[in-house]
Amino acid sequence: MKDDSTLSASDTTVWGRRRFLNTAALAGLTMGAAACTEKESGAAPATAPAAAPDAAHAGANATHLKPGELDTYYGLWSGGHTGDMRVLGLPSGRELLRIPCFVPDALVGWGITNESKAIMGTKPNGALRYTVGDTHHTHASYKDGNYDGRYAWINDKINSRIARIRLDYFICDKITQLPNVQGFHGIFPDKRDPVDPAINYTTRVFCGGEFGIPLPNSGLEDAGTYRSLFSCVDAETMEVRWQVLIDGNCDLVATSYDGKLAASNQYNTEMGARYEDMMSAERDACIFFNIARIEAAVKAGKFKTFGSSKVPVVDGTQATNQDPTTALTAYVSVPKNPHGVNASPDQKYFICAGKLSPTATVIELAKVLEWFDGKVEKLDDAIVAEVEIGLGPLHTAFDGRGNAYTTLFLDSQIVKWNVDAAIKFHAGDKAAKYVVDRLDVQYQPGHINGSQSETIAADGKYLAVGCKFSKDRFLPVGPLHAENEQIIDMSGEKMVLLADHPVRGEPHDFIIFKRDLVKPKQVYSLDDFPNAVKDPKDSGVVRNGKKVTVKMTSQAPAFSLREFKVKAGDEVTLILTNLDKIEDLTHGFAIPNHDVNFIVNPGETASVTFTAGDPGVYWCYCTHFCHALHLEMRTRMIVEA
Template sequence: MSNKIEVNPETAGMGRRRFINTAALAGLTAGVAACTEKPANAPATAASGPAAAPAAAHTDAANATHLKPGELDTYYGLWSGGHNGDMRVLGLPSGREIHRIPCFVPDALVGWGITNESKKIMGTKPDGSLRYTVGDTHHTHASYKDGNYDGRYAWINDKINSRIARIRLDYFICDKITELPNVQGFHGIFPDKADPVDPAINYTTRVFCGAEFHIPLPNNGKDVDSPEKYRTMFTCVDAESMEVRWQVLIDGNCDLTATSYDGKLAATNQYNIEGGAHYEDMMSAERDACAFFHIARIEEAVKAGKFKTYGDSKVPVVDGTREANKDPKTALVAYVSTPKNPHGVNASPDGKYFICAGKLSPTCTVIELAKVLDWFDGKSEKLDNAIVAEVEVGLGPLHTAFDGRGNAYTTLFLDSQVVKWNVEAAIKFHAGDKNAKYVVDRADVHYQPGHINASQSETKAADGKYLAVGCKFSKDRFLPVGPLHPENEQLFDISGEKMVMLADHPVRGEPHDFIIFKRELVRPKQVYSHDDFPLAIKDPKESGVFRNGKKVTVKLTSQAPAFSLREFKLKKGDEVTLILTNLDKIEDLTHGIAIPKYNVQFVVNPLETASVNFVADKPGVYWIYCTNFCHALHLEMRTRMIVEG
């Protein structure tokens, strides 16, 4: 039953730089070999190695990233937290982490997963314990209006348990989590930028989610032995209600997701159209695909009842498989071919192109959206005519960012480089103009880059100022801290012709994707309102212990340096709900509350209310104390909980 793979581990003792290339290439030989037929005079291979930034340029530019004490960053970055399961907020260009937003995984600081309010968002089992305590976030994107971020929401995926979380960008908190039915390995995520039909809706109302792993449908333990019958789905979630609107059954595994500026198309690049269960099978076909979803048609089909449901799920699922979508005029999905196992699909800020990076092929494929729509409209005979360029850029292309000046920046995982290339020049080259020099610049990065993004890159307002590169290995770039290395987010100045590296930023593994936008695009609120909380205790006089048999409610307020109750008594076995409102209404005056031995700790920000349930099962005196330094008498800020035996 168990097939074993024998991999030669004889890489110990090799030089570091040599190892990186060897290890990253191991197992790839066959895959890459098929793709490395170089076009004659390809500029990519003609480029003579990495362009080192002049020392003087570094010094000037790099000083710009060192903010003087008190100076504010000019850009926000929203970073996925990988298998930390959180979202992070960075300031740029400093690279400083200003905030972490818990969503899929408990957070002991704020009490995420401890308070009743956060548990309700995270989801619980029938016994009240958390359904999941792990997560694996990959991609984060924010809501749009008029093609730019509007500061309402961001979304982030959990690949392990196929969940999508929404972040409110006023309070910078997670307010909704939805678990997608019928799928496994939900990976790519992207909000739409407009409605496909109603031009008045020029903002995000849907979020699209691509699932990676193909599974039996329903996944109930039957039909497990026929991977060729497994399928995956592309899912649409309502941006406001966070309900799942519909799903599309498809061939192949979804990787990333992208959406058009006109709202008409969403896409996912795909590997494993072979439906293979082993990795050799997953890369046996010469070409995979970028699947384009015709949103208006899909929603018409759902409306017309042309859908199925699977298992316990009520979500309508339309058929987007190749077999069912051969006729362009009725097709819901169009599969544009790409070289095998592409990685990443990104929408250019001019709204014209989606670019798939080749991963196993040293190329980027440029797909023109107008030509995909032509195919859907029956105006184009061959769908692959939408491919307007497929040019060599280097080894292991993964993701692409844009500067708004017509240039693309693609990470080269195997080369440990970023390549800057001009999209229109690439199109000319592909059309036959072999003098078109599309590669503009190359820069070494450290090491093995995955995602890349530029300031405002995936908006119409791409400004070509900063570029961040998520390097998967940091190796020797930071002080050693034992076996687990940080990742290395490298920052570049891309305002000139040459990329100039500014700084290395270590980050706890493993940020995948991130977005960078101007600070004026969000309008954060720093003090809550009582109205945000149904349980708010608006006056300290409402504090007290309210008993109904064994059910006890303790109402408590905080105002530096004291809790409203000095002490309170419980009886052993009481089922307690403790509600705490922070009545301090000054920005940054957060209190915390901990109950020793009762596994309770959470914070209440200005005017926030939170609650916890616990059973008073341990008799004794328990000094409840403030955990968030609030005042010169913070240490003395306590209340005494007495549990009578």
């Protein structure tokens, strides 16, 4: 795929080549990563240039900030099985924070404090309901087509949960589990209301269910009867508003800028249970959801419910949505096992990448809306381009100048292609050169995103690409290699690779936005916490039978109680308020042999509940370096017989 001249070949040649490429793509995928070590193109693995000659724009040193210099962009990265969201500064790629969501985090006491456990969810015995997670997709709330700095959301594929991050404190504040869904994968907030023009911001978050299951889940073995649901979560309450029963599965999700449409690419329209069944059809689909019609159907009571869930489920299957003028859904045909659906910043197109087909499909949203209005005879007319771009195309980013950047997993490349030229080529102008540039990346890229890419403010400065295999790029550290997140200057005609960054596996999707779009707060108000101990004089031990409450404050270099006494076997709830009001003056609180460690940020209150152990003295100490007398910042828990 190094030679772009093949791309202007006749249709016959292109399709002939496509069949060949499908076989090659399949071989690569089924043989796994090892098969991809030698690239399909036969080219030697590229060595990244330290500085490209045409790097006059952002320059090869753009990622190397001077000491003390701040990044100009934030990046929100999914953490994969660490179940968190990672916050990066760009263009440096420096990791600034991990926000725990679905998995306990010993650094901050996530999953240890009562407050975080209430967000994560517990079993009747008080233990966490889940301690594993798998985050893939993160997206932030919108206003007027750009990020507004209120919220971000992230999925947990394993347990079908969605977490909300407050972007004022960079904390997870709510988690919702989607009913009757397995393998919740793609996620995207709406960008405005489809009906009320005054609501120009995100109020819904859409979630794609990937794995079909029996509804209700009775353990039936016939996979042909399995179904997936597409879910809508209320951005404020985080309750599931409604779901749509569909044919096939959902994968990733995109939303239109007018709020009228959401879509999910489908790689298993066959509804197979085995990979060979899942890839048996030459074409799958991108399913479109007509949001206003779905909500009208819910309002009119045209829904059912499944199992113990009270969430209304409307019927979006193909059989009941044949009439465009009443249809809730539209299934646009896309080749083959597509992965990725992305909304162009000019608000006009969704692009699906073919994965097992070396093509990208450009779907014009206006035509989809016309089909819903009965004005377009064939839904296929919404496909305005379907062009060959390379092997194993997955995800697409944009520069705001009409170009798309798609990762090619098998080619280990990013291809930059012009959307308008692709449309012209598709319409018959075979002289239209839509491929602008190709860049080798190291290696097997999955997700890609550009600065401000899926907003109306796409600025075309930086691309980040998540490479699934780093191979020879970093020092070997045993069998599991770091992954390689690469930063690319996308501001010129040619892409320029700027830097490699090893990352702990296994991040997936991410977004990059200008730093002035969020206004982080540094200090909590004591009033934010109903259980706050606002005055050191309120400290003390209150006993109610075997239940003991210990109230304490922290203010460097001391805890308000020099000691406190409980009895062996007591159920102790310790409430700690940090009265320090200086930013970053965070204290920790650890209790030896009691599995307790958590932090309290300035102004924050947190509590833990534990059973007092064997009689003895336990030095509780501050774990987060706070003061010159940090080591002396201790208190004694005295457990009496």
